[in-house]
Amino acid sequence: MADTLQVLAAAAADHGAHAAAEHGAAVHVEPSLLGLAPYQWVAVSMLVLILIAVFGAKVHKTIAGGLDRKIAAIREQLDEAKKLRAEAEALRAEYAAKIAGAEKDAAAMVERAKVEADQIVAKAEADTTDMIARREQMAKDKIAAAERAAVEELRAKVATTAAFAARSLIAEKHGQAEDRKLADEIIASM
Known part of the structure; x- marks a missing residue:
């Protein structure tokens, strides 16, 4: 052309x-x-x-109808966007509240942990004091038992030594005649 x-x-x-x-x-x-x-x-x-x-009036009606449908679709999308925005804002508010609640819970947990730690420290101090007192008492008891054992051992040695010394003295100073006289006295006193 x-x-x-x-x-x-x-x-x-x-x-x-x-x-x-x-x-x-x-x-x-x-x-x-x-x-x-x-x-x-x-x-x-x-x-x-x-x-x-x-x-061709139908042409402009068709065009107008198409434009009206597009306008309606756009309005629908805008309404849906408004709903989605409202839902998003509600979710944001909900999560903000959850975060605030979680922060409060965390603060409460920290506070409880501090109180429990203080209680554990106090109990440990009390247990340590009790244990020290018991161990001190046990040490005193062991010392006393060792002293008693030493005193008894010393007495036994002294008694053994005294008996040995007495036997030696008696053997030296006593004879058979004194032994008979002593035996007769013991028999008579019975």
Whole structure:
């Protein structure tokens, strides 16, 4: 189609140049397409547009209906976005409350842990004091038992030594005659 337009335009230009050469005066050549001048093409296109507007009223109704559907879809999307935003804000508020609750719980746990730690330290101190007292008492008891054992051992040694010394003295100073006399006294006292 572009080739046809170029051919027609070239033919019109040749025709105008040929006419100017015959008459000797400059001739103004109007462009034309399919034998119609530009103002005629504008008139034809306006006529077609008016005919479409008058008889093709369904076209603008279809276009308007399509636009209305798009508007309704956009409104629906906006409403859904508002709902989603409200839900998101509710979730944000809920999680903010949960975070605040968790912080309070954490603070309470720390406080309980401090109290329990203080109680454990106090109990440990009391247990340590009791254990030290028991161990001290056990040490005292062991020392007393060791002293008693040492005293008894010393008494036993002293008694053994005294008996040995007494036997030695008796053996030295007593003879058979004194033994008989002593035995007779013991028998008589019975």
